[in-house]
Amino acid sequence: MWHRQLFSLCLVLLALAAFSACGSENPDAGVASDRNDASSSAPANDPGTSLIVDNGGIYSIEDFEAAGYKKVTQFDLETLPGATDAWYGFANQKDFELRIYPTHQIALDEGVEPAEIAIGKGAVPWQKAPPVRFFSYVVVGNVVMLCELEVASCEALIAQLE
Numbered sequence: 001m002w003h004r005q006l007f008s009l010c011l012v013l014l015a016l017a018a019f020s021a022c023g024s025e026n027p028d029a030g031v032a033s034d035r036n037d038a039s040s041s042a043p044a045n046d047p048g049t050s051l052i053v054d055n056g057g058i059y060s061i062e063d064f065e066a067a068g069y070k071k072v073t074q075f076d077l078e079t080l081p082g083a084t085d086a087w088y089g090f091a092n093q094k095d096f097e098l099r100i101y102p103t104h105q106i107a108l109d110e111g112v113e114p115a116e117i118a119i120g121k122g123a124v125p126w127q128k129a130p131p132v133r134f135f136s137y138v139v140v141g142n143v144v145m146l147c148e149l150e151v152a153s154c155e156a157l158i159a160q161l162e
Contacts (some may be wrong), residue, residue, distance in 0.1 A: 001056065004119070012093065012128050014022070017117075017126070020123030023028075025090060031062070032049060036126040036157075040088065042106065044076040046054040046152065048136070048150065049119060049121060049135065049136040049137070050116075050119075050121075050137050050138070050139075050151070051136075051137075051138045051139070051151045051155070052117075052138070052139045053110070053138065053139065053140040053158065054104055054141070055139070055140065055141055056104075057140065057142070057161070058103070058104075058141055058142050059100065059140070059141050059142060059161065060085075060100065061085055061087055061098065062162065063073055063101065063161060064091075064098060064143075064157070064161070066158060067091070067160035067161045068092065068157070069089050069090070069091040069096065069098070070089050070090055070091065070095045070159055071087045071088075071089040072087070072088050072089045072090070073089075073117065074086065074087055075087065075088065075097075076104075077078060078112070079114070080099055080110075080114060081110050082101055082102075082104055082106050082109070082110030082117060083097075083099050083100060083110070083111065084100050085098075085100040086099045086100065088099065091157050091160075092153070092156055094147070094148045094149065094153045094156075095133070095155065096145055096146060096147060096154070096159075097134060097141065097145070097146035097150065098143055098144075098145055098155070099111055099114075099115070099145075099146075100143050101142045101143070101144070102142060104139070104140050104141055104142050105108035107139050107141075107142050107143065107144050108139060111139065112137075112139065112144070115137040115139075115144050116137070118133075118134055118135055118137070118146055119134050119135055119136060120158055133146075133148075134146035134148060135147065135148070135149055136149070136150050136151045136152065136154070137154070138151055138154040138155070138158065138162075140154075140158050145157070145158075150161070
């Protein structure tokens with residue numbers, strides 16, 4: 001007798017689960033997402049994750065320090081072709097990574113693809129995507145800036161450069 005009750009209970013639970021899944025407007029609802037998975041990256045056409053500013057500026061790390069940037073760690077340039085300097089640091093209570101190139105054009109040609117990979121937008125040349133720490137980037141003059149949260153974080157630091 002209790003077998004029938006257990007069977008009936010299982011059927012009811014299964015029907016409820018199927019019913020609730022059919023009513024979901026989000027196809028990924030209830031599915032756990034791994035932030036490091038390349039499939040969780042932002043869409044490549046998301047305009048809120050990048051900005052290019054060709055203001056003719058050629059900046060050095062000293063220019064950013066004068067604007068309030070505090071450098072913490074200098075990076076090895078082996079994985080950043082064409083870059084002449086790269087730093088992790090912070091300003092205005094936000095984290096930034098600055099990748100400095102000789103010219104604006106070289107920053108565009110050599111720096112955009114690694115920046116897109118770093119924020120989770122670009123195609124990753126290895127199996128597992130790197131952890132995403134930055135969510136947007138800006139190319140200003142000869143510098144590719146990775147911004148902690150949004151483009152506005154980078155724009156605030158750029159405003160202090162001028």
